[in-house]
Amino acid sequence: MIDYKLAQSETKFAELIWQHEPINSGELVRLCEKELGWKKSTTYTVLKKLCDKGIFTNKNAVVSSLIKKDEFYAGQSRRFVEDTFGGSLPKFLTAFIGGGKLSDRQAEELKKLIDRHKED
Template sequence: MKVYKLAEAEEKFAELIWQHEPINSGDLVRLCEKEMNWKKSTTYTVLKKLCEKGIFQNKNAVVTSLMTRDAYYAQQSIHFVEDTFGGSLPKFLAAFVSGRKISKKQAEELKRLIDEHQEG
């Protein structure tokens, strides 16, 4: 799986697309001008870059995602655990809950997720 790491401005731009898709590219330009103070050329440059990465597509002047917001953030989470905790989910969870209590509901949800994704 290819890992996409977006810069802060690219991520904000991606969020705008995810929130408004499908969006006409002209409307996207106006939205970026309003929300990010970008010029038309900046919007199209960043859009082209993210299309080349396979995150979005711009067909017939309509921008849509090829990678959902959830898929992007799931990928970022996996990459974070791999880089920071050597890929160890137990080490990540231990660090995450360190010094705090989780609710019974949260514990049950974690148990359910573990059961759902357990091998064999």
């Protein structure tokens, strides 16, 4: 999977697109003005950048995603674990849980998830 790294403002912009897609580019400009305080030129500049990265497409003035929101955030999560914990999921989970305890339900859900995804 391609590694997509977005600035905070780009992520907010992407969220707007994912929430409203497919969206007419003119409507996107109005939405960005209202929600982000952006001018038309800023919206189109950022849109072009994210289209060039292969995350969105703008065809016939209709903007839609090439990478779905869940897929994008899954990649972000993998990168975080890789960068922060050397790719070690057990180290990440240990840090995430901290000194806390998992409920029986949470522990069972994790066991099922591990069973579904473990190598044979």
